Every structure is written in structure tokens, then in C-alpha cells.
Amino acid sequence: MLKIENLHARIAGTEILKGLSLEVNAGEVHALMGPNGAGKSTLGNVLSGRPGYEVTEGTVTFDGANLLGMEPEERAAAGMFLAFQYPVEIPGVNNTYFLRAALNAQRKARGEDELDSMQFLKLVRGKVKEMGMPAELLNRAVNEGFSGGEKKRNEVFQMALLQPRLAILDETDSGLDIDALKQVADGVNALRSPERAFLVITHYQRLLDYIVPDFVHVLDGGRIVESGEARLALELEAHGYAWVRDRTPAGAGA
Amino acid sequence: MATQSSEVQAALSRRYEAGFVTDIESLSLPPGLDEDTIRALSAIKEEPEWMTEWRLSAYRHWLTMRQPDWAHVRLAPIDFQAISYYSAPKNKPKSLDEVDPKLLETYEKLGVPLHERAKLAGVAVDAVFDSVSVATTAREQLAKVGVIFCSMSEAIREHGELVRQYLGSVVPQGDNFFAALNSAVFSDGSFVFIPKGVRCPMELSTYFRINAGHTGQFERTLIIAEEDAVVSYLEGCTAPMRDDNQLHAAVVELVALERASIKYSTVQNWYPGDENGKGGIYNFVTKRGECRGDDSRITWTQVETGSAITWKYPSCVLRGDRSVGEFHSVALTHHYQQADTGTKMIHVGRDTKSKIVAKGISAGRSQNSYRGLVKVEKGAVNARNHTRCDSILIGKKCGSHTYPYVEVKNPTAIVEHEATTSKISDDQLFYCRSRGIGEEDAVSMIVDGFCKQVFRELPMEFAVEAKKLLEVSLEGAIG
Numbered sequence: 001m002l003k004i005e006n007l008h009a010r011i012a013g014t015e016i017l018k019g020l021s022l023e024v025n026a027g028e029v030h031a032l033m034g035p036n037g038a039g040k041s042t043l044g045n046v047l048s049g050r051p052g053y054e055v056t057e058g059t060v061t062f063d064g065a066n067l068l069g070m071e072p073e074e075r076a077a078a079g080m081f082l083a084f085q086y087p088v089e090i091p092g093v094n095n096t097y098f099l100r101a102a103l104n105a106q107r108k109a110r111g112e113d114e115l116d117s118m119q120f121l122k123l124v125r126g127k128v129k130e131m132g133m134p135a136e137l138l139n140r141a142v143n144e145g146f147s148g149g150e151k152k153r154n155e156v157f158q159m160a161l162l163q164p165r166l167a168i169l170d171e172t173d174s175g176l177d178i179d180a181l182k183q184v185a186d187g188v189n190a191l192r193s194p195e196r197a198f199l200v201i202t203h204y205q206r207l208l209d210y211i212v213p214d215f216v217h218v219l220d221g222g223r224i225v226e227s228g229e230a231r232l233a234l235e236l237e238a239h240g241y242a243w244v245r246d247r248t249p250a251g252a253g254a
Numbered sequence: 255m256a257t258q259s260s261e262v263q264a265a266l267s268r269r270y271e272a273g274f275v276t277d278i279e280s281l282s283l284p285p286g287l288d289e290d291t292i293r294a295l296s297a298i299k300e301e302p303e304w305m306t307e308w309r310l311s312a313y314r315h316w317l318t319m320r321q322p323d324w325a326h327v328r329l330a331p332i333d334f335q336a337i338s339y340y341s342a343p344k345n346k347p348k349s350l351d352e353v354d355p356k357l358l359e360t361y362e363k364l365g366v367p368l369h370e371r372a373k374l375a376g377v378a379v380d381a382v383f384d385s386v387s388v389a390t391t392a393r394e395q396l397a398k399v400g401v402i403f404c405s406m407s408e409a410i411r412e413h414g415e416l417v418r419q420y421l422g423s424v425v426p427q428g429d430n431f432f433a434a435l436n437s438a439v440f441s442d443g444s445f446v447f448i449p450k451g452v453r454c455p456m457e458l459s460t461y462f463r464i465n466a467g468h469t470g471q472f473e474r475t476l477i478i479a480e481e482d483a484v485v486s487y488l489e490g491c492t493a494p495m496r497d498d499n500q501l502h503a504a505v506v507e508l509v510a511l512e513r514a515s516i517k518y519s520t521v522q523n524w525y526p527g528d529e530n531g532k533g534g535i536y537n538f539v540t541k542r543g544e545c546r547g548d549d550s551r552i553t554w555t556q557v558e559t560g561s562a563i564t565w566k567y568p569s570c571v572l573r574g575d576r577s578v579g580e581f582h583s584v585a586l587t588h589h590y591q592q593a594d595t596g597t598k599m600i601h602v603g604r605d606t607k608s609k610i611v612a613k614g615i616s617a618g619r620s621q622n623s624y625r626g627l628v629k630v631e632k633g634a635v636n637a638r639n640h641t642r643c644d645s646i647l648i649g650k651k652c653g654s655h656t657y658p659y660v661e662v663k664n665p666t667a668i669v670e671h672e673a674t675t676s677k678i679s680d681d682q683l684f685y686c687r688s689r690g691i692g693e694e695d696a697v698s699m700i701v702d703g704f705c706k707q708v709f710r711e712l713p714m715e716f717a718v719e720a721k722k723l724l725e726v727s728l729e730g731a732i733g
Contacts, residue, residue: 048688051680076690088685092703101699102689109690141703158689 001026001063001197002047002166008057008222009046016042018222019058024166027194031208031233032201034219035241040201041085043219044170047199048082049075062166076102077109081164083155085171090142095154098142099124099161106162127161131187149180156187167191168199173207185210205237218244283340289313292438295340299407299441302414312427312437319431325594326623326655327563329536332501339439339472401454401485402447406474409445416447420478424507424544424571432503432565433540436472440505443473448483448514457713459488475506479514481547486517488716500525502561504539512547512574517555519712520568521720524560526727529618531590534562541568545577545603553580554597555711557720559727562591567625569598572606572634579608582708584720586701586727587620587652596626596657601634601667608638613705614645616652617728623655630667637664643673646704648697648728698725 002024009017016039024030034040046053047060049072060067062078070078090098104114115123128135133153143151152172159167169188173181188198188211200211208216208230216232217224218241226232226244236244283294292313296306321332396403402413409417427437444460460475479485502524508516518541527534537560543552554568570579581597599608608628616622622645630637645654656673678700686696702709702721709717 050684050688072684072687073690073692076688082688084685084688088679088681090682090685090700090703092706093699098686098689098699101691101695102686105692105695106690162689 003061006058009053009055011053020223024197026197029198029213031213031216038219039222041170044168077106079165081159081167083169083172087143087151089144091144093142095142096138131157133157148175156184166197170201173202205233208233282338285338286335305410309438312434315428316434321431325565327592327594399452400449406443406445424542425505425540432538433505436503436505440472440474443475446477448479448485450480451482454485457486471502473504478509479516481512483514488519490521500535502535502537506541508543510545510550510552513549515551517553520556522558522560526560526591527562529589537561537564539566544571545574548574549576550574551578555582558585559723564593564595566595567597571600573602575603576605581610582711583612584705584708586615587622589618591620594623596624598627601630601637604635606637610641612643616654617648619651621653625657627659628669630662630664632663634664635666637667639669641671645675647677
């Protein structure tokens with residue numbers, strides 16, 4: 001589904017990703033871990049097309065298409081979703097209106113029929129119930145006045161509604177207490193399916209207690225330095241990132 | 255209806271021997287302004303002597319005044335002798351059925367389906383085409399409850415005493431340069447009278463439109479709400495494309511007596527000029543309401559997206575005790591548009607309150623200024639004002655300015671002013687796009703959210719219209 005080869009990217013002249021390669025197939029959950037500054041969030045941003053990041057080398061394909069040549073909204077329509085580390089407030093823009101505009105824009109781009117207000121309301125109300133979100137969420141402005149936890153839960157809620165095929169969660173666990181963490185994990189787990197893949201970016205292992213990944217990758221210095229199964233995350237937790245560095249000869253890649 | 259124009263001609267020739275042309279499409283006065291022009295205009299309109307004199311005294315006052323230059327706008331000098339002060343469609347219809355189908359078609363394009371609006375939406379529309387009111391609907395229903403809603407010309411003829419009592423009582427003839435000019439040459443406009451205790455049964459609405467080239471449009475609107483009366487009035491404005499700049503200098507006066515409430519909403523979309531700043535309407539308007547009675551209320555809501563230059567400060571004089579004035583505004587400028595707009599809240603009575611919410615959006619190379627005065631007079635014990643003024647910038651070449659003036663002469667007053675200026679953030683844009691929403695849609699969504707507080711004040715169907723207008727006006731703002 002997603003194939004990243006030898007990706008080099010920089011922001012404001014500083015190279016952050018230095019030859020990253022990764023392949024994600026449908027149905028898989030990949031966790032991407034690493035110390036601060038390793039390039040985790042940069043990867044999420046480059047994949048979703050945030051302006052300001054410059055790809056200097058390498059390729060990324062999504063279902064065989066050149067992802068890097070697509071606009072952010074085209075990537076969304078193709079089935080990619082980024083759950084933001086810092087979700088943005090849009091004052092005055094009603095959540096229901098925003099979500100409907102997003103879903104219909106994606107459907108239109110895919111040549112599907114747009115949903116009318118009634119159809120959409122039915123869908124969105126069902127999702128609110130299913131996800132255990134407060135009903136008043138739909139009447140509030142996008143993320144306006146939300147607590148950190150509410151914002152993160154809202155990201156997962158949007159994901160559930162938009163049904164992407166590849167979801168990138170950028171440190172969705174940061175700043176969450178244990179209850180909110182569980183709610184977020186439940187939301188993600190409910191969406192796991194053979195057609196859908198996840199790239200879970202996190203700094204800490206604790207999220208992976210709840211979202212158990214198929215693969216764990218350690219990112220350091222702009223490339224993946226170690227890959228393994230869920231167990232790798234536990235070892236990292238026990239030994240710290242220095243342990244990986246010690247095991248990896250300088251300059252070597254995965 | 256050729257007879258009507260020959261009647262006009264006859265009336266005219268009594269006082270003014272030469273100088274007007276009737277072509278096939280419209281009856282116009284030749285360009286130029288002097289006392290004879292005003293007499294001719296007054297004669298065409300079959301006005302009583304007092305009205306002619308009123309105009310002449312305004313004209314004489316105007317001659318002593320100079321065009322103001324304090325606004326943050328730049329414009330070429332206006333040649334007031336090059337403007338024609340009267341232009342009307344030749345065939346004056348007596349009823350809607352007699353209205354030229356082509357004219358109705360134009361209104362349809364502008365989204366004013368007279369028939370539909372009158373019947374379905376329950377809106378009475380007094381449509382002004384150039385200078386003469388061509389159709390007024392739902393008047394019968396209004397007449398039943400004693401509401402008068404007609405063109406200003408008709409009001410002068412039919413309700414002379416009322417007009418004489420109130421005209422110029424809020425905006426005096428010599429109030430300012432453009433108000434004086436308007437007082438001298440106003441051609442038509444709307445007149446609304448809501449008698450004591452009557453809640454107007456429908457939204458009243460007027461669409462003004464400038465059609466003929468080289469025609470200044472000078473409407474004059476007067477709304478009177480007697481004791482306990484309630485009325486909501488909306489004006490919408492559009493003008494077709496023209497290469498030259500046209501002058502529009504209107505005066506609107508509102509009078510609210512004891513416990514009366516007037517809500518006046520404007521959606522202004524005059525031609526803004528092209529993307530190089532060529533052409534467009536000069537919109538120099540004086541709008542003022544007086545809360546004359548205790549416990550009265552006046553609310554101005556405006557959505558301004560058009561005109562090359564806007565110079566406009568809908569104001570409230572809070573004379574009655576406990577009276578309330580509100581001003582809600584969205585002003586959007588793009589390309590080379592210039593807007594200098596805001597409000598004045600003059601607190602005179604005790605326990606008076608005012609609220610100002612102004613949202614400015616600037617794009618392209620436009621300049622957008624908020625200019626507002628909050629004045630608390632000596633006797634205005636416990637006056638309260640809250641002002642909130644937000645501006646948003648799109649792109650790097652536009653400007654946004656805020657000029658708040660506060661004059662307080664009573665120590666019990668509480669006056670608050672909040673202001674913010676921001677740019678549409680890249681983060682907001684990217685957030686929307688990452689959810690699948692295209693860039694232009696995202697911009698209009700964010701701007702719409704920014705204006706929500708003001709749109710809420712508009713009657714529902716016009717809120718939808720205002721939102722569409724912003725979308726259209728912002729086309730190509732990102733790039």
C-alpha cells in the first residue's frame with residue numbers, strides 16, 4: 001500500500017530525513033518510535049503533504065501512485081489521514097459542517113455521490129454514539145475551546161468518520177491521561193481491518209500496550225535503525241534508545 | 255405609458271425650459287448641477303414647493319462645503335458637474351404586472367425574484383432601478399396594519415406631513431459634504447412608517463441597483479418606528495460592470511420612538527472595480543439612527559463586499575434613557591478596494607448601552623480600515639459600550655487599520671475595546687486540506703467562521719446570501 005524508498009527531506013534547509021525506507025501493507029499496524037528529533041513527525045508531515053517540507057531524494061508511492069506529486073487534499077481523497085499532534089482550532093466553523101465538507105469533498109474527488117444533510121446527519125450521529133463522544137461535539141466549532149484530550153479524541157473521531165485506508169497517528173498519545181489514552185486506543189482498534197493500515201508514531205511504549213502493533217521500527221537520525229515485532233517496543237522501554245544506538249554500527253541503515 | 259413621460263415633460267417645461275433628454279430607454283437630466291437642475295428634478299418628481307425649497311437650501315449649504323479628506327482612502331477628484339442627477343426607466347408601471355419583463359429578468363439574475371419573494375418568503379420588496387421605484391409588493395397586506403412602505407417620491411406626495419416632520423431630523427442637511435449633496439439631489443429611496451404598537455408582519459427589503467452609466471445614485475431612506483413598533487429592514491445592492499467610477503451618496507435616517515425597535519441590515523455588493531483597480535463604485539453613505547424614545551433599540555448589521563471605495567459609518571444616537579444601539583459589520587476588500595467603515599455610538603440618555611462587532615477581511619492589495627467613535631455625553635449616566643474589532647489578512651500586500659475614538663464626559667461610563675489582527679494561518683489551511691477540503695473552499699470556510707458572529711444577526715435567507723457573496727468575492731485570493 002505505502003512504499004517509502006530512500007526518503008530524504010528537509011525543512012528550512014536542515015535535512016531531517018536521511019534515507020528512510022519503509023513498506024506498509026494493508027491490514028498492518030506499524031509503530032514508529034524514536035527519540036526527540038529523530039524525524040518521526042517530519043515523516044508524518046511529509047507523507048500528508050504539509051507545505052514547507054522539501055523532499056530532496058527518494059520516492060513514496062501510495063497504491064503505486066506517486067504520493068509526493070499529490071496535493072494534500074488529493075492524498076486525503078486517496079485514503080490517507082493524518083491525526084495531528086497539535087490539532088488546529090477553527091473558530092466559528094461548526095464541526096458538523098466541517099466534517100460534511102471534508103467527507104463530501106473526498107467523495108466527490110473519488111467520483112462518488114455526495115451525501116445530503118439528512119444522510120450525513122444520520123451517519124455522523126451514529127458515529128458519535130458508536131464512539132461514545134458527547135453529542136454536543138457536533139454543535140461546537142472545530143476544536144475551539146477543546147482540552148488537549150478532547151482534541152485528540154476528536155482526531156480519532158474524524159478518522160472513524162472519514163474511514164481512511166492509511167491512518168497516520170502523530171503522537172496521538174502525547175498529553176493524554178490514561179483514560180483518554182484508552183478511549184483513543186479503543187477508537188483505533190475498532191477501525192483495524194484487513195483493508196486498513198496504521199502508522200502509529202509515538203515516543204512512549206505505553207500506547208502500544210493498547211494498540212498492539214504488528215511491527216515496530218526505531219527511527220534515529222532520520223532513518224530506521226531497527227525493526228522488529230511488538231516485543232521490540234518493550235525492550236526499548238527497558239533499555240532506552242541508547243541501547244539501539246549501541247547495537248547499530250554508525251552509518252548503517254535498516 | 256408614453257403619456258406619463260409627456261406629462262413629466264409638461265411639468266418640467268413649466269419651470270425648466272430646456273436641458274433634459276428623453277431617449278428611448280430612459281428619461282435623464284443632462285450632466286451638471288445648479289439650482290435649475292434641482293428645480294427640474296423636483297418638477298419631474300412633482301414635488302410640493304417646500305420640498306423644492308428644502309433641496310435648494312441643502313444645495314446652497316453644500317456649495318460652502320469641501321469634500322472631506324480624512325478617511326484612509328485615495329481617490330481621484332470627483333467632477334460633480336459631469337454627473338447626471340436624474341435617470342429613470344421611461345415607462346413607469348402601475349403594478350407588478352406592468353413591469354418590463356426584461357427588468358424583472360435582471361432582478362432574477364440578481365436573485366430578487368419579486369413574485370417569489372413577495373409570496374413565498376413573505377418579503378415585501380421595494381425595488382429601485384436607477385432612480386425610480388419600479389415595483390412595490392405586499393403593500394396591501396402592510397396597509398392593513400397601517401404600515402406605510404413606499405418609495406420616497408411617493409411618500410413626499412402622499413404622506414408629505416410625515417416626511418416633512420422627520421426628513422433631516424437625524425441627518426441634517428448640512429451634516430457633511432455628501433449628506434448635503436444627497437439632500438439637494440436625492441432621487442428616490444424607501445420610506446417606512448410603522449405606527450404605534452405595530453410589529454411589522456414581514457421583513458421589508460429593498461434592492462438598489464445602478465444601471466445607466468454616468469448616473470450618480472442618491473437614495474434617501476427614512477424609517478420611522480413609533481412607540482412600541484418593531485421592524486426589520488434589509489437592503490441589498492449590486493451594480494453592473496462599468497469602466498468608470500460611479501458615485502453613490504445615500505442617506506439613511508432611522509427614528510425609533512419609545513420602546514420601538516429597528517433592525518437595519520445591508521448586504522452591499524456594488525461593483526468593486528476589476529482586479530487592476532479600474533472602475534467601481536464610490537460608496538459615500540451617511541447612515542444614522544436615533545433612539546429618540548426611552549427603551550428603544552436600533553441594530554445595524556452590514557456585510558460590505560463591494561464598491562471601489564466605501565466610506566460609511568452607520569451610527570446610533572442614544573438619546574432615550576436605557577436605549578440600545580448595536581453595530582455588526584463584515585467588510586471584505588480584495589484587489590484594489592478601499593474601505594473606511596465603522597460606526598459612531600453617541601450616548602446621550604441614562605443607562606444607554608452600545609455594542610460594536612466589526613470584522614474586516616483584507617485580500618489582494620486592498621486597504622481595510624475600521625473607524626469608530628464611542629462618545630459618552632455628560633448626562634449619560636451608566637453608559638456601557640463594548641467594542642470588538644477583528645481583522646484578518648489574506649496575502650502580504652493588503653492592509654488593515656483600526657482607528658478607535660473614545661470620548662467620555664461622564665465618569666460612570668464603562669467603555670471596552672478589544673481588537674485583534676491575524677492572518678489566515680497556514681496550519682488552519684493545511685488542517686482543512688489534509689481532510690480533503692480544497693484550498694479555496696478552506697479559505698472561505700475559515701473566513702465564514704470568522705464572520706459567524708455577524709452573520710448570526712442577519713435574517714436567515716440573507717445570511718446564506720452573505721456567505722455566498724464572501725465566497726465569490728474571495729475567488730483567487732490565494733495564489
